[in-house]
Amino acid sequence: MDALDIASPRAAAASPGLDLRDALQLLAQSGRALPADAPPGSAAWLQALIDALCELSSRDPLTGLANRRQFELALGQELGRVARSGDPALLLALDIDHFKSINDHHGHAVGDAVLQAVAARLLECVRPMDTVARVGGEEFAIVLPNCPPGFAPAVAERVRRRVAAHRVSAPDGRQVAVTVSLGGAFAPQWVRSSPALWMERADQQLYRAKAAGRDRACFEPTVAAEVSAEEKGLLFGASPLQDAE
Known part of the structure; x- marks a missing residue:
């Protein structure tokens, strides 16, 4: 299945009860493709869709770097x-x-x-x-x-x-x-x-x-060997020893 097929009505209707049109359109616009050997609606196809969306949500769209x-x-x-x-x-x-x-x-x-x-x-x-x-x-x-x-x-x-x-x-x-x-x-x-x-x-x-x-x-x-006041708070904030002082 190539990137154009992702947004096809057949793909969007592949999983009854799930409206995947926006997700599939988003992937199509990004130029991403789902595996051609995974039938639409299958567990492998849905997993690939989830993985692709997770990857897309973690990347800066202009540079491709982590966001x-x-x-x-x-x-x-x-x-x-x-x-x-x-x-x-x-x-x-x-x-x-x-x-x-x-x-x-x-x-x-x-x-x-x-x-x-x-x-x-x-x-x-x-x-x-x-x-x-x-x-x-x-x-x-x-x-x-x-x-x-x-x-x-x-x-x-x-x-x-x-x-x-x-x-x-x-x-x-x-x-x-x-x-x-x-x-x-x-x-x-x-x-x-x-x-x-x-x-x-x-x-x-x-x-x-x-x-x-x-x-x-x-x-x-x-290298900052001295711990800041904020970091001391993170380190000891929940300590019963500090509470006892």
Whole structure:
């Protein structure tokens, strides 16, 4: 069954009692296809439909990267792993420099092409275990499990260089140069932090990079060994020892 067949009346009526027309139309518009060897309405066909919808709901439609919902899920899972194992994990927050100026001077179509180009460059720089997400308009983030502090500058520099080396073609023939600023923070080890606190730490370093002139990366001076007040609350908030004090 190809993508056009997904939205056919036969497919929509394949499962009595279920109105699948909107779901099938959504998949058809996304260009996704269900397996041709699964009869419409069969368990395999319905499972493929569910899997395709789940995948669609977790992806940014423009870049194909993980969306913010999927990114926050990945953050929470990685924080839990670090709290249990103590292994280092790096979060990189990225922002395209002067993106509004690109849109103003070249138009939103070129701006979209820039977003797609940056997404492609980021994917070239990461491992299969890493999560790359578009978390805002021109904002991206990467979760890197098992990334020792000594590797962080090299990873960020590889990303920065790869983006800066690429040019995006505008309709008038001009080549648009793109740079990114990056901020990095490590998850606190052996402590159950929160995605919001981890992202806040990375954002603080991103703001430093932008204030220092952009097209660069900044990191926390050391891996954050000192636990913040908020993280202490997460760690001890339900502790009977604290209640007894």
